[in-house]
Amino acid sequence: MIVRIMGEGQLDVADSHFAQLNKLDDELLAEMEGGDEEGFRRTLGALLEAVRRLGAPLPDDALEPSELILPGPDASLDEVRQMLRDDGLIPG
Template sequence: MIVRIMGEGQWTLADSHFAELNKLDDELLAEMEGGDEDGFHRTLGALLDAVRRLGEPLPDDSLEPSELILPAPDASLEEVREMLGDDGLIPG
C-alpha cells in the first residue's frame, strides 16, 4: 500500500504493518474525542514515525496514487478531525 504524509512524500508499506498503525490510529481517535491535544500531537508523531520507519520511501519524482493520506506532523487537532472517516485516519 502507498501512504502519503502531507507535505513530506510517499512510502510503500506492507499490509502486515497495518495492525501497528491501526493501534496508533485508535489511540489518536480516542485522544481527539477526549480533547487531549498533547496526547494527540504525541500519537500523531508516533503514527507518522511508524510509517517512516516501517515503509520504503518512494523517490521524490514518483507520483503514485496514494491509498492512504495522513496529515502533516504539524496539523492541528481540528485539521485532522476534518480528515477523519468513521474508522479514523486508517480504514479497518
C-alpha cells in the same frame, strides 16, 4: 499500500504493518474525541514515525496514487478531524 504524509512524500507500507498502525490510529481517535491535545500531538508523532520507519520511501519523481493520506506532524486537531473517517485516519 502507498501512504502519503502531507508535506513530506510517499512511502510504500506493507499490509502486514497495518495492525500496528491501526492501534496508534485508535489511540489518536480516542485522544481527539477526549480533546487531549498533548496526547494527540504525541500519538500523531508516533503514528507518523511508525509509517516512516516501516515504509520504504518512493522517489520524489514517482507518480503513484496515494491510497492513504496522513496529516503532517504540524497539523492541528481540527485539521485532522476534517480528515477522519468513521474508523479513524487508517481504514480497518
